[in-house]
Amino acid sequence: xxxxxxxxxxxxxxxxxxxxxxxxxxxxxxxxxxxxxxxxxxxxxxxxxxxxxxxxxxxxxxxxxxxxxxxxxxxxxxxxxxxxxxxxxxxxxxxxxxxxxxxxxxxxxxxxxxxxxxxxxxxxxxxxxxxxxxxxxxxxxxxxxxxxxxxxxxxxxxxxxxxxxxxxxxx
Numbered sequence: 807x808x809x810x811x812x813x814x815x816x817x818x819x820x821x822x823x824x825x826x827x828x829x830x831x832x833x834x835x836x837x838x839x840x841x842x843x844x845x846x847x848x849x850x851x852x853x854x855x856x857x858x859x860x861x862x863x864x865x866x867x868x869x870x871x872x873x874x875x876x877x878x879x880x881x882x883x884x885x886x887x888x889x890x891x892x893x894x895x896x897x898x899x900x901x902x903x904x905x906x907x908x909x910x911x912x913x914x915x916x917x918x919x920x921x922x923x924x925x926x927x928x929x930x931x932x933x934x935x936x937x938x939x940x941x942x943x944x945x946x947x948x949x950x951x952x953x954x955x956x957x958x959x960x961x962x963x964x965x966x967x968x969x970x971x972x973x974x975x976x977x
Contacts, residue, residue: 831864834872841875841882841908882912887922894923894938895930902938903945910949919946 818826839847854863875885886909893902909919919942927935 827864827868830868830872832872833876834867834870837875838867838871841871841886841911842904843907843911846904846907883909883914883918886912886914887918890919890922890938890942891926894926895934897934897937899937899941902941903948906942906945907949910946916946 835847851863854860875882880888886905889905890902890909893905906919910916920939923935923938923942926938
């Protein structure tokens with residue numbers, strides 16, 4: 807710790823910073839796969855591996871998934887509900903569909919997802935709510951079709967707590 811300069815809490819070596827990014831990125835990928843599914847993550851990474859887009863994928867993995875999603879304090883299903891409401895309010899259809907599927911993987915029911923969107927529509931407006939229902943209904947339909955096609959559940963899971971979230975054996 808650097809006590810002589812109150813502006814900075816600590817001085818880290820480039821190696822320590824690199825390791826911190828690596829840990830957040832790896833935890834982010836693990837969490838992103840748990841919520842969005844391995845196929846979705848691989849497709850997204852492969853579609854955005856050019857030098858211009860790759861840093862954004864790294865940032866998403868580190869900041870969104872490695873930091874925000876991996877924090878203790880909220881169940882994954884609750885985080886899914888928050889994302890559904892926020893994305894519905896912002897009319898972000900593609901991301902909303904991803905998080906509806908993630909909510910189903912996190913143990914949410916269709917009824918719970920419906921209630922989240924109804925609640926969001928009350929605060930963000932009916933047009934956003936109506937579009938949210940369109941996107942969510944299609945995402946739910948696609949989710950069930952994928953399950954039927956595979957002939958089994960798509961590794962749905964419930965939140966097992968921080969100990970299991972940080973387990974590296976399932977990567």
